[in-house]
Amino acid sequence: MPQFIYSGTGQNGKKVNGEMRAKDRDAVITMLRQKKIRPSSVKVKPTSAGVGINGGVKIEDLSRFTRQFAAMTSAGLPLVQCMDILAEQTEAKPLQVALKQVSIDIQGGNTLADSLRKHPKIFSDLYCNMIAAGEASGNLDGILLRLADYQEKASKLQRKVKGAMSYPIVLMVIAGGATGILLTFVVPQFAQMFSDMGGELPLPTRLVMGVSNFLQKYLILLVIAAFALGFMFKRYYGTEKGAFVVDSVLLKMPVIGPLLLKTAVSRFSQTLSTLLSSGVSILQALTITAKTSGNKVVEKGLMTAVDKITSGQTIAEPLGETGIFPPMVVHMIAVGEKTGDISSMLEKISSFYEEEVDAAVEGLTSVMEPIMIVVMGAVIGTILIAMYMPMFDMVNMVG
Numbered sequence: 001m002p003q004f005i006y007s008g009t010g011q012n013g014k015k016v017n018g019e020m021r022a023k024d025r026d027a028v029i030t031m032l033r034q035k036k037i038r039p040s041s042v043k044v045k046p047t048s049a050g051v052g053i054n055g056g057v058k059i060e061d062l063s064r065f066t067r068q069f070a071a072m073t074s075a076g077l078p079l080v081q082c083m084d085i086l087a088e089q090t091e092a093k094p095l096q097v098a099l100k101q102v103s104i105d106i107q108g109g110n111t112l113a114d115s116l117r118k119h120p121k122i123f124s125d126l127y128c129n130m131i132a133a134g135e136a137s138g139n140l141d142g143i144l145l146r147l148a149d150y151q152e153k154a155s156k157l158q159r160k161v162k163g164a165m166s167y168p169i170v171l172m173v174i175a176g177g178a179t180g181i182l183l184t185f186v187v188p189q190f191a192q193m194f195s196d197m198g199g200e201l202p203l204p205t206r207l208v209m210g211v212s213n214f215l216q217k218y219l220i221l222l223v224i225a226a227f228a229l230g231f232m233f234k235r236y237y238g239t240e241k242g243a244f245v246v247d248s249v250l251l252k253m254p255v256i257g258p259l260l261l262k263t264a265v266s267r268f269s270q271t272l273s274t275l276l277s278s279g280v281s282i283l284q285a286l287t288i289t290a291k292t293s294g295n296k297v298v299e300k301g302l303m304t305a306v307d308k309i310t311s312g313q314t315i316a317e318p319l320g321e322t323g324i325f326p327p328m329v330v331h332m333i334a335v336g337e338k339t340g341d342i343s344s345m346l347e348k349i350s351s352f353y354e355e356e357v358d359a360a361v362e363g364l365t366s367v368m369e370p371i372m373i374v375v376m377g378a379v380i381g382t383i384l385i386a387m388y389m390p391m392f393d394m395v396n397m398v399g
Contacts, residue, residue, distance in 0.1 A: 008039040063151035070144035133279040164361040171372040187212040204386040244296040259360040266353035273346035
């Protein structure tokens with residue numbers, strides 16, 4: 001039996017970590033729940049052959065591999081032959097190494113899902129559980145096609161959100177760079193000229209020159225401080241508490257918050273629909289969906305809902321109690337429960353929120369563009385006016 005590494009939360013709220021041998025991941029989760037431990041992560045312990053395989057595989061590469069794998073299995077090629085062919089074709093080195101090891105493990109008698117689980121940085125819990133469901137149902141090629149569709153949709157959604165978030169950042173960098181150049185190189189030239197002229201300078205000019213002098217003296221310290229703050233923020237966000245606090249703040253921000261929430265709802269419904277339609281149990285599907293949500297607030301809410309569903313409640317009611325999901329989503333899931341077709345209802349929710357994300361991205365871009373242009377114009381205009389004010393005074397005196 002494979003060795004699993006787990007982490008979770010005990011009855012006293014303390015973090016629990018350990019190792020356990022079991023038939024599969026579901027058996028580990030069952031045993032942990034019997035011990036009153038709520039698991040947050042259960043992974044196959046890497047073998048010596050699996051150590052050293054890093055992530056770095058783009059979702060596009062994984063999606064391409066999945067679609068090619070589906071075509072090969074539907075054509076009746078053996079799994080080992082599929083792995084060998086795909087390992088030669090892929091350009092992603094980590095994926096190539098992983099596929100060669102998967103081929104060896106399958107030849108040694110392991111299932112495809114267990115072989116993939118040895119490479120958790122490449123093949124997620126969602127991926128492995130869907131493969132396991134496909135192997136159990138004898139519909140592996142169909143499951144692989146669903147996986148490829150899911151990955152392509154997830155990649156598309158990710159690109160949209162990144163594009164929306166990167167646009168204002170680029171504008172801020174341009175504005176900051178232009179302002180920095182003016183204050184560091186242009187203003188000092190004017191300052192030297194004004195000091196040679198003598199006389200009292202206008203207040204705006206003195207303020208701009210003061211900022212320029214400050215930047216020239218402490219620029220290196222400011223850069224070091226910026227890198228230090230960035231590093232500290234990254235470390236803080238890497239903790240469970242830090243990620244929860246930052247995600248909570250982001251969800252409450254105007255404009256950006258609604259976009260992130262719609263993205264999280266779209267990803268949730270898309271992931272859960274894919275898992276359920278592949279034959280994964282509802283509790284396991286919700287647990288996997290929580291871990292792949294990309295937002296700690298959503299993850300915590302879903303894990304709380306899983307505990308309530310385990311105790312006998314319906315699916316819709318605990319999801320509504322989280323306060324994360326809009327009433328429309330909760331109502332549609334409740335209808336899906338009554339009709340026994342949650343998967344198709346979740347697909348409709350996902351399609352609706354994909355359109356909502358598109359609209360939110362366009363709205364964010366249309367709002368941020370004029371704001372950033374006005375801010376850039378105001379800052380640069382203020383600096384230029386402050387520099388020319390003494391010259392206007394001189395002209396008036398001469399006149």
